[in-house]
Structures are given as structure tokens and as C-alpha cells.
Amino acid sequence: MESAATRSHFEKLESKVDEGVGNVIEWLALVRRFKLRRSEKVTTHGCALLRDSSLRRKLGSEVWTVYEQVAIAAMDCQCLDVSKMCIEVLIAKFPNSARVGRLEGMLYEAKGQWQQAETKYQTLLELQPSDAFAYKRKVAIAKAQGNLGAAIEALKQYLDTFMADQEAWRELAEIYIALQKYSQAAFCYEELILMETANATWHLMYAEVQYTLGGLENLRIARKYYASAIKLSAGKNLRSLYGLCMCSAVLSQTKGRAKDEEGTELQSLASSVIMKKYKEKCPNKARLVTSFLEKQKL
Amino acid sequence: MVGKYEIGAKAYLKAVLHAAKYKTCAVNGLLIGRVKGDGLDNFSLQILECVPLFHNHLALLPMLEVALLQVEEHFSTVDGGLQIVGYYHANERFDDFELNAVARKIGDHIIRYCPQAVILMLDHKQLAALPKSGSRKPVMQLYMRDVSRVWKQGGTTAELVFQDTTTNNLLEAYMADGRQRLVVDFDEHLDDISKDWMNRALFD
Numbered sequence: 432m433e434s435a436a437t438r439s440h441f442e443k444l445e446s447k448v449d450e451g452v453g454n455v456i457e458w459l460a461l462v463r464r465f466k467l468r469r470s471e472k473v474t475t476h477g478c479a480l481l482r483d484s485s486l487r488r489k490l491g492s493e494v495w496t497v498y499e500q501v502a503i504a505a506m507d508c509q510c511l512d513v514s515k516m517c518i519e520v521l522i523a524k525f526p527n528s529a530r531v532g533r534l535e536g537m538l539y540e541a542k543g544q545w546q547q548a549e550t551k552y553q554t555l556l557e558l559q560p561s562d563a564f565a566y567k568r569k570v571a572i573a574k575a576q577g578n579l580g581a582a583i584e585a586l587k588q589y590l591d592t593f594m595a596d597q598e599a600w601r602e603l604a605e606i607y608i609a610l611q612k613y614s615q616a617a618f619c620y621e622e623l624i625l626m627e628t629a630n631a632t633w634h635l636m637y638a639e640v641q642y643t644l645g646g647l648e649n650l651r652i653a654r655k656y657y658a659s660a661i662k663l664s665a666g667k668n669l670r671s672l673y674g675l676c677m678c679s680a681v682l683s684q685t686k687g688r689a690k691d692e693e694g695t696e697l698q699s700l701a702s703s704v705i706m707k708k709y710k711e712k713c714p715n716k717a718r719l720v721t722s723f724l725e726k727q728k729l
Numbered sequence: 730m731v732g733k734y735e736i737g738a739k740a741y742l743k744a745v746l747h748a749a750k751y752k753t754c755a756v757n758g759l760l761i762g763r764v765k766g767d768g769l770d771n772f773s774l775q776i777l778e779c780v781p782l783f784h785n786h787l788a789l790l791p792m793l794e795v796a797l798l799q800v801e802e803h804f805s806t807v808d809g810g811l812q813i814v815g816y817y818h819a820n821e822r823f824d825d826f827e828l829n830a831v832a833r834k835i836g837d838h839i840i841r842y843c844p845q846a847v848i849l850m851l852d853h854k855q856l857a858a859l860p861k862s863g864s865r866k867p868v869m870q871l872y873m874r875d876v877s878r879v880w881k882q883g884g885t886t887a888e889l890v891f892q893d894t895t896t897n898n899l900l901e902a903y904m905a906d907g908r909q910r911l912v913v914d915f916d917e918h919l920d921d922i923s924k925d926w927m928n929r930a931l932f933d
Contacts, residue, residue: 670919
């Protein structure tokens with residue numbers, strides 16, 4: 432979400448909606464805008480909204496977007512009847528629509544009817560070869576069946592054409608990590624760093640993967656990228672601060688190397704920032720964390 | 730290896746509620762307790778507490794190491810001294826019962842410090858069927874490592890039992906109440922330091 436103020440506004444609105452007094456239309460719009468996964472609530476509140484004819488009129492042309500939103504949320508909760516109902520309304524309004532076709536494909540997926548889903552997406556791709564959504568659903572089908580190898584192949588094929596799609600690179604990295612293929616995951620994060628050099632997340636993830644790979648050289652790389660993640664997040668990212676301490680601790684234990692003064696200084700700096708944060712926002716764990724950090728320095 | 734395995738309500742509830750909170754992810758966590766008896770025969774392992782760890786990137790090392798060290802240190806001073814006695818894991822997919830490779834690796838690591846350590850794999854199907862089945866058994870598969878260093882299911886000679894047989898009733902009550910929303914894991918703590926991975930307020 433964009434800011435703490437926005438998040439706070441959303442949370443207050445959500446509480447009111449849950450109590451039955453909030454503006455459901457606004458809440459649903461915010462859920463769509465921030466791409467939040469609130470499937471159970473969207474299904475409940477969305478259905479109530481769609482059943483109310485005066486509220487439906489109030490939505491105007493937005494009603495079709497809400498039908499789509501509720502259809503997807505209902506699938507996520509396995510409320511397939513609700514989903515089917517919404518999709519039928521959309522088919523009646525928009526016959527031969529590719530966008531509605533995607534929903535039909537997703538419903539097959541939700542039912543576990545993989546072959547029908549694949550056929551649907553293949554049809555969509557034949558009509559529109561640049562339909563990125565249909566490609567991604569094919570990856571999702573492979574993942575849902577537990578076939579991570581096929582998911583990887585499908586993603587690689589997709590990225591051959593759509594090489595600037597960050598979401599796809601990120602998904603591929605996560606699948607590689609789940610399979611413990613860390614070098615391949617590192618490659619994906621390298622692509623993401625090249626595409627978005629100032630995004631601390633990519634630097635952090637790259638560092639985490641390098642640390643997991645292990646070995647002196649990878650640990651040095653990890654430390655470098657934890658440091659850049661700290662810089663890019665203005666020292667706010669706790670994982671990168673911890674990561675830097677862990678790297679430095681392992682590197683300083685290496686025998687026969689010249690004392691790495693810069694490394695020790697970095698570790699001290701990171702440790703003091705961590706301790707300050709805990710004292711301010713989590714004092715009940717300050718002693719534990721101080722002790723942990725002291726042990727890393729030894 | 731012959732032993733008795735018991736799980737306390739707090740530990741069980743935290744683990745299962747953690748999985749219930751993150752239905753669309755694989756989750757994992759540490760099991761804390763004590764072992765009575767020294768060898769690999771005739772011991773009793775009690776799982777008394779639990780620290781939910783991650784719901785993202787379970788196979789990455791750095792934050793796991795941070796968590797292991799902090800959890801170990803914290804519990805060494807609790808209740809006369811408790812140790813890490815196991816690890817729990819819930820796979821991402823509903824129908825996936827395989828003992829995950831990451832789970833095995835982490836289990837191998839924990840065994841170095843606790844030779845009787847166990848891995849508990851959450852059984853999603855049993856959990857989903859709980860309201861109808863009324864089962865008084867934990868919805869988990871217990872795995873132990875045999876002498877050939879292979880993780881195997883406990884079977885009938887090594888069954889996990891509740892310390893309190895009404896634990897599943899409590900679980901159903903908490904889930905009906907939506908208590909899982911309040912579970913905090915180490916991942917969340919790293920994103921917001923004010924969140925308590927010890928979940929001290931969870932059962933208030």
C-alpha cells in the first residue's frame with residue numbers, strides 16, 4: 432500500500448464494512464486498486480452488494496468489474512456456485528469476450544479440471560498470441576498440479592518473449608528457491624536488479640540467495656548486496672541489517688585472512704542500528720537481541 | 730528408536746493456526762520442549778512450545794539462522810530450560826503429503842543438537858475433515874530419523890499424542906473465532922519489529 436495513512440484509512444473502512452456500516456463500493460475499489468487478497472470478505476460483502484438492486488444501480492458500469500472481482504474471490508474460497516453465477520452474468524453481457532474467457536478458464540482450474548482449463552487458455556492464445564494472462568495461467572496450472580519442472584519451462588518460454596515482466600522473473604526465482612536451485616534463482620534476481628536498480632527488495636533477495644549458496648566468494652557478494660539494500664531502504668530494512676551481521680560474522684571467522692576492518696566496522700554499525708530499533712520498538716526482546724549480536728561479533 | 734511423543738495444546742495450536750492463517754503458502758516453524766531419557770531407546774519427548782517461522786522463501790538460510798539462534802537462546806532460560814526438539818512444516822498444496830526436502834534439511838540440522846528430534850508435517854486433509862471426524866488425534870504426521878539417517882513416518886510404534894485430549898475442540902473453537910489472524914511468525918516480526926514471535930497474547 433502507498434503509505435501508512437492510506438493503510439490506516441483502508442483498515443478503518445474495512446472494520447466499518449465488516450460491521451455493516453461502511454461503504455462497500457469504496458472498499459471493493461480499494462481492494463482492487465491495491466491488489467489485496469481478501470477473498471473471503473470480498474465474496475461475502477461483494478455478494479451482498481450484488482444482490483441489492485439499488486446498490487447495483489449505484490455502481491453503474493462499475494458493476495461488471497465487481498462481478499469479475501467477486502467471481503475470482505469466490506473461486507479462491509471454493510464458493511464455485513457464486514463464481515459460476517457471476518461468470519454467467521458476464522457472459523450474457525459480454526459474449527465472446529477474452530476477459531470473460533479467462534474467468535471461465537480459472538473456474539475450470541478451481542474445479543481441478545486441468546485439461547479443460549488448458550484448452551480454454553490455448554484458444555485464448557490462438558486468438559490473441561500476446562495474452563500474457565493466459566500464459567501465466569498455464570504456469571499456475573503446472574504449479575497447482577505440483578509439476579514445478581513444467582512451471583519453470585512454461586515461465587522460461589514466456590520470458591523469452593516477455594523479458595521485461597518483473598512478476599514473471601520473481602515467480603521464477605521463487606520456484607527455483609523452493610527447489611533449492613539457488614544459482615538459478617540468483618540469475619533471476621540479477622535480471623530484476625538490472626531492471627530496477629533502486630529497488631531494495633531485489634538487492635535483499637539476491638543477498639539472501641548468495642548467503643544460502645555459501646562459500647567465501649558468495650558471502651562477500653551477499654554482504655555487498657545486504658549493504659546496498661540497507662542503503663536503498665535508508666536503514667529501515669531489518670532483514671538486510673541482520674543479514675549483514677551474519678555475513679560479517681562468518682567472514683571474520685575465516686582463518687588465515689587479513690583482518691577485514693571495513694567488514695568489522697560495517698558489522699558494528701549494523702548491530703548498533705538493530706539494537707536501537709529494538710530498544711525503541713521492541714524493548715522486551717532488546718536483551719535477547721543484544722546478546723545474539725554480541726555472539727556474532729566474537 | 731523407541732520413544733514416546735507428546736504435544737501440548739499451546740504448541741499444537743500455534744502451529745496449526747499459523748498454517749490456517751497462511752492458507753495459500755507453505756509455512757514452517759520450530760518445536761520446543763524437553764526430552765527425558767538420554768539414548769535413542771526408551772525416551773520421552775514433550776513438545777511444549779512452538780515458534781512459527783516463515784511463510785515466504787522457506788528454503789533461504791540467513792533469517793532461519795537468525796531465528797534458530799534467538800529461539801534457542803530465549804527458551805534456554807524458560808521453564809527450567811527448554812530446547813529445540815523439532816520442526817513443523819505445512820506444504821503449499823492441499824494434496825501434497827510429501828516430506829519436503831527443505832524440511833528434511835532443517836530436521837537434519839536440528840538432530841545435531843537433539844538426537845531424538847522430530848519433524849511434524851501438517852495433514853491438510855485431516856484438518857479439513859476435523860469438524861466431521863471429531864478426531865482426538867493431532868492432524869500431523871510424525872517423522873523421525875532412523876539409524877541410517879533416513880526420515881521415516883513414526884507409524885504405530887511412535888505415535889504423537891496430545892497432552893490434553895480436548896485440544897482439537899479448542900482448535901475448532903479458535904478457528905471459528907478467526908484466532909489465526911492474530912498469529913505472528915518470525916517473517917512478520919522481521920517486517921514489523923513490534924510484532925511478537927513468541928505470541929504471548931495469542932491465547933488471552
